[in-house]
Amino acid sequence: MPKKFIRRYLPDHNKVKTNKSLKMFGSLLHDPNLWHLNRRSAKGAFAIGLFFAFWPVPFQMVFAAALAIPFRVNLPLSVAAVWITxxxxxxxIYYSAYLLGSTVLGTEMTDFKFQLSWTWLSESITTIGPAFVVGCAICSVVFAAIGYFGLDWVWKSSVARAWRKRAHAKRVNKD
Structure with a gap:
């Protein structure tokens, strides 16, 4: 079940290989292990994608791909999981990360109004920046672990359910 479900939503590997932003990886993208979908590659890819999803930086997909290649996990799933954000x-998500970081650091939460300007960004790095970065780091690690173990549990449960269903069908057909 998880394999069919995941495969249905994954992009075609030829499209991923020809993606302009992933061209920098060159022939590394031709490793067949990056395209296999099994429990090990899926849970690792999902964890990597969730880890980078909470990073407030551009090009999260490139970072996810860069880590998926040496770990030899499913590349399209790791890149797709980033799009949770x-x-x-x-x-x-990022406001919640800021609240979490403020709570962990014990700092007072500052009211702020977002502005798309360099001035606002440079001032915010010193005021809300530390709490925001700590919150994002905690969310990255926690949700990557939840994704890793959660997908592993779903996968194992699905396989066990399929085996039970198959065994039941054999008993019914025998009778």
Whole structure:
């Protein structure tokens, strides 16, 4: 079940290989292990993608691909998992990370109004920046671990359910 579900939503590996931003990896993308979908490669790829999803930097997909290659996990899944943070989900996720970081650091939460300017960004790095970065780091590690072990559990449960279903079907057919 998870394999079929994941495969349905993964992009075609030829499209990923020809992606302009991934051209820098060259022939490394031709390793067949990067395209296999099994429990080990899926849980590792999902963890890598979730880890980089919480990094507030551009080109998260490139970072996910750069880590997926040496770990030899499913490249399309690691790149796709980064999109958990997208323009729609970024504001609540990053605000929650800021709140978490403020709580962990014990700093007072500052009211701020976002402005798309270098001045606002340079001032914010010193005021809300440390709490935001700590919150993002905690979220990266925690959600990567949850994704890794959660997908492993879902995969194992699905396989066990399929085996039970198959065994039941054999008993019914025997009778």
């Amino acid at each position: 997208n323009p729609l989900t970024m504001p609540p």
